[in-house]
Amino acid sequence: MAPLLFGQFLGGLTTAMFLFLIASGLSLVFGVMRVLNFAHGSFYMIGAYLAWQAVHWLTPMFNSFWPAVFAAATGVAFLGFIIERLLLRHLYGREELYQLLFTYALVLILGDAAKAVWGTQQLSVSRPPLLAGGFDVFGSTLPAYNLFIMVVGPAIAIIVWLMLTRSTAGRMVRAAALDREMLGALGANVGALYTGMFVVSSFLAGLAGALVTPIESIVPGMDVEIIVDAFIVVVIGGLGSFWGTFWGSMIYGQVLSFGILVFPSFSIFSVFALMAVILIVRPWGLFGRPIR
């Protein structure tokens, strides 16, 4: 029994760390810009496809997984930059309905663009040789790659958190979340700050998409599937709360993982139910603050 439970726990932890990578960007953008970005899942998908493409192009030359991951994340960050500069910035003053629909339009466009470029067949990337092995932990095998993700997730969390709390730009970001107009009146360039936030968020989504390629196949539809999961995570932790997103991912991963043991066919149900309960009891999430 104990090894089984431990295996479930590790599975949940891997899920959690992936989701954290994706959801942290979503939460940062919502926290500062108050935009709920449906296209975040599309950025994740584009990251996965770009990573596959880069691996494909680079493989004849050298062992290419890590450069491909970096290239994919950078490519998605660039895409985010263009979208924010050209389109999104014109919608900041508008009602949230229009912002939601704008990001949904991106979901439609990017989803079809990916289909047009990469087709509808499943693509996959093999694990980097360095992390191809596994460890035996209490009788269940833990792939080295999963262990790597479990380290990368918290590492990125700490880096972003340090950037938010220790750097001047990070302080301005937090100030913008509290009072955008006041920050602007004090002479800060809020527009550039927003662009920067959106780029960082896109980078994180692209990174997550690129890193997921060795353990999940790349298919059309992964964008709309993941975005709902990411929404659940940020809602549990608290929209806009950084550590909330971290713990929200942990809770999501474990509920999903152990939910499968308890009600085998209703484990998806259990996470949606958890999201609904959190919204009913504490709409601002476990770690968030109520928004005025």
Next chain:
Amino acid sequence: MMARDSILRRIPWTLVIFIAAASIPFIGSRYDTFLGTQIAIDALFAVSLNLLLGTTGLVSFGHVAYFGIGAYVCGILMKTYGVPFSLALPASALGAGGFALVFGYFCVRLTKIYFAMLTLAFSQIVWAICFKWNAVTGGDQGLPDVPYPDLDWMSSLPGFGDFRIGEEFYLLTVVVVILSFVAMRRVIASPFGRMLTTIRENPERAAFIGINVRAYELAAFVVAGGFAGIAGALFGIFNRGVFADFVYWPKSAEVMIMTILGGINYFWGPVVGAATLVLLNQQITEYTEYWPLVLGIILLVLLFAFPGGIVGGVAAGFERLRAMIGRRVDA
């Protein structure tokens, strides 16, 4: 906004649309009737959403849940239990309205983005149940072969002789949809409907003058859910089956696009939006499989250039024309 005495307002739109829609099987092809059925059902779905979006100012991102519940209730009753359509249709409205009452009770406690998120969460719960509860909903296999209602009596009417079940079901759909429109117009024009608009314009002020904002919003949510259920019931029969896809969240976005494309500030806006999208879809899918791409671009153009939707744009143009003519007459 339009002037009160505008010609557009004096036309009895409900009657005009009913006559136009009902004449399609008599003058058009079978394919026209097929498209007509789809438009009528989507139009009802979109108008029911607009009761929340346009009239009450509530952004529901889970309206598809009630459409799906209506479809499943009607499909299960008609297929599994052999209940006649005349009972199954009201039952699906009640079922969808009942779920809307339970879910809405919690949703109306929240505002703005949180309201949207909770409606989305509930619709995904409904989806998860429909997708997994094999014994009742058929799970991922869905519920194929929902029977048509018994409409043989129609062929004995003069002029209806050579109609097949497709045309007969279309006429039934048109009658149900138009009656639903009449009912919803009554609701919107009633003191209750005016209160909803007051809440949309300023919920705090509405609360100050003693309106129980949550109760009104909940009532709107239930009415909208019930009519979405009727649309879903009709669609399940039209589609010859009910599937879990009906309830997946992108469908909620689709109906929202229809509603906004037509224009949320006008009762007939969502109808125009539904017709436009169905016809465009049919045209465009002849040339390319990338319909979502086209839809996304339409949505971008709409958001940046015509936030008032088609009807909003036409009405504004019409007013400008009238003003120009008026100036000439004065001079």
